[in-house]
Amino acid sequence: MLTLFYHRKHLQWGHERQNWTMEQWKKVAWSDESHFLLDHVDDWVCVCHLPAEEMAAGCTMGRRQAGRGSVMLWAMFCWETLGPGIYVDVTLTHTTYLKIAADHVHPFMCTVCKNSSCLGVSGSLIPADAESFRCFRESQEFVEKYEGALGKGKGRKLYAYKVMMMKKWMKFQRDFENFRTACIPWEMKIKEIESHFGSSVASYFIFLRWMYGMNMILFGLTFGLVMVPEALMGRPYGSMPRKTVPRSEQAGAMDFAVLWDFGGYAQYSVLFYGYYNNQRAIGWLKFRMPLSYFLVGVGTVAYSYMVVIRTMARNANRDGGGDDTSFNFSWKMFTSWDYLIGNPETADNKFASITTSFKESIVEEQESHKDENIHLTRFLRVLANFLVLCCLAGSGYLIYFVVRRSQKFALEGLENYGWWERNEVNMVMSLLGMFCPMLFDVISSLENYHPRIALQWQLGRIFALFLGNLYTFIIALMDEINLKRREEEVVKYNMTVWQASLYNGTVDDNSTTSTIPVDPADVPRGPCWETMVGQEFVRLIVSDTMTTYITLLIGDFLRAVFVRFFNYCWCWDLEYGFPSYSEFDVSGNVLGLIFNQGMIWMGAFYAPCLPALNVLRLHVSMYLQCWAVMCCNVPQERVFKASGSNNFYMAMLLVILFLSTLPAIYTIVSIPPSFDCGPFSGKKRMYDVIQETLENDFPLWFGKVFSYASNPGLVLPFILVMILAIYYLQSTSKTYKAANMDLKKKLQTQNEENKKKNKRAALKAEAELEEARNAVMDGERNYIHPNGQLLSRIPPPCGSADRPPAPRGSEMAGYLPGNPRQPGPRRQRSTNSHRY
């Protein structure tokens, strides 16, 4: 039996030599052994007969059980000469084989290679025996021992060097591979979970890890190109109004409650948009801060799009062609077990789900539709959807209401209100996100859908809920932005008044200086809506994270502790009864993750600290959720397999990415930046920074070219061409699909044809068999000896037409091209041969 090791060895050997020329092959010595039987045939013949048919006496062959005389010869040859033939008098195993090789190969090579350098011996030395490792080692030793002796002169050194380098390279590759797998974070943790809960739970953690990696890059971008340069090279804290806490807030600027809300010193730091200065170039590096800020904002979005789409494409490639439904039952049978399951409870659930899926598909096969009480079902479904819509609308209104109320609070001053009023918006959003899915779950039990369809509906509804909430939040934020901008106008006016009064007051005392040293904390300033938006998002993320962790602790950990320890003294069985342990909700968790990411994308432009916060959150989540899953969750009742849903999640991520970049881009493009804070202060629009850079830092012609390129006359045709290209690609892909379908159909008809042909051949063979049998009957009648004994006859060539090309028993035949004939398979064959 060829084991996996030898497949790889053979294949590798073949690959290394696939480019050899004829001259090189001439220098190879070939060897094989052959087995000659003296008085019988060792091979076996397949006979085709119908199940009910009896064996024709003439088709069977006798076998001699003992005293089979046979001779085994071993020989080798190469292009130039023949080697000696050796009589093998023992059973050929790897040890005797090596002995023969050692005794004869070397002298043979020495005689052959006098005039030319020989490269090696044939791959026939690779043994194919079950005691694989020892054998392999021996043969390797042998080759190593004689390797040097086989080459002569110049070629020898070169060859030895080549072999050495090859070995070194392979070792390096292996070490590198080891290093790389060791570098993948949390690999062992995820594998442990995978072996307990199956691949679907693990797919969540793999997704989480993927998100972590992406956020790491985003964090690197904002941290390295925006936050660090500003902190190191920008003007220090307290040097100008936008970098100083105003006098009125200074008293409580260091309080924990204020910092927790990202006010006070946290607000006037690199964490938020408002702190950045509009100086064009900072530090000795002449770092273009505003430009860098803008480009990082754009780059974050561009990078995210690229990564998501690339991952989607890779996933699609990997499971491409899985849409074929012609093997529905066979797949259920052969591939439904998840070998990773190592937890008995998961296994039990899996058994149950496999059984139901078998039964379901049998029922589906038997009767396609049974629509009893269709009206009731329809009514219930409509009702359920109505209820869900009510929920969605209610939650949307609630959020809008709360945000408006919070604005009222903010106008009146937050100091007069308690913790709840200050955090109302975030808490309401988090609570809605927590309880609405449960409500949807209850409602969906009305609908009586197939579980998989029910899951999709559930996912879609939660998606709609989150999206609705997010967008209400954004609309409310927009209102607030408009409010702030009106306030800004007032402040701007007041400012000129204030400045005038300042000058007027001081002109009398000191007329020489035009700038008066005023503490920057006292300068009146605008509301800076950008920082406000950033703060809102940061607060939202923090409260969302907190809610997630607290739900985890209460809903999973405390529940598990309660169930575990109160089970001893309770009226009913808690573990299997009502509260029981919680399941790990893969879809909900994935959705939470996706929406969290959406908020990061939306808010990252106004709060550069968001990616850092998110990295932190994901990092903690990884450990906390791994721990929670392993210690207090039970496996899901319905075990879904991970594949197939991967791209579904990715598609949702893409939708969210698109939807979250829309408002961000809208604000960047259409709302003028605040006049006294942020890197773009003093400009009409944020993107003017590009224009400015083009004018000042690039040669004149470049700006000209750019202005021509951005001319609508050029842009419009370009867009048109793009649309045409998309249309063209779409239509070609459609034709490819059609061609694919055609080919598939052709294959199917071919298959049918083959089947028919086979059937016809079988019928024909049957008829022939019948004839032959009749003939035998006749013959028997004729050949009956006077003693009444049957004479042996040569078997008729029955069924020879249908004899399969390769014997059934040797499964590996054809598995490896050029597989040398070995004693191994032959021995194997003898154990299961003679299937008469």
Next chain:
Amino acid sequence: MGTTASQLPKDLLSEYQELTFLTKQEILLAHKRFTELVAKEDRNDPSPRVPMSKILTLPELKSNPFRKRICHVFSTSESKDGSLTFEDFLDLLSAFSDSATLEIKSHYAFRIFDFDDDGTLDRGDLEKLVNCLTGETDDTRLTPEEMKQLINNILEESDIDKDGTVNLSEFQHVISRSPDFVSSFKIVL
């Protein structure tokens, strides 16, 4: 734990890496797990054999319905008792590893499903396979009619040459189209 017995020599380790789809860490972990299973008196044996009953206590295999078949398929024991040497064990893990190809995986899957070792999946094999998949308890078991219907459907789909059995090439044909066979035919220590 024997201090010397639990260590793999360096050259052997690199050889195993060359011959399997496993990485260094996985081989070391496998070796650790394997030495834990070896009985005390066999510790000095250079290539100890672990009986099937012990292999089946591994949590990774404990709840697998095909655990006995897996041991039998990978065992090189002469007496066909399903006992494994360390190298057999590595062979098993290698076939079930992430990087093993579909061809190898489907080949071993076929041998695992071939309960009577005759090289084809006939009705008996398929029936045993269904029983393995639906569990031992009576309430999950299929009725004889359902079983018959199911096996008929399977043969209808995958038995291309209509000989009443599924052979290796038919099996691989079916498996190679399946989207999630490779991701689920895995065992990780």
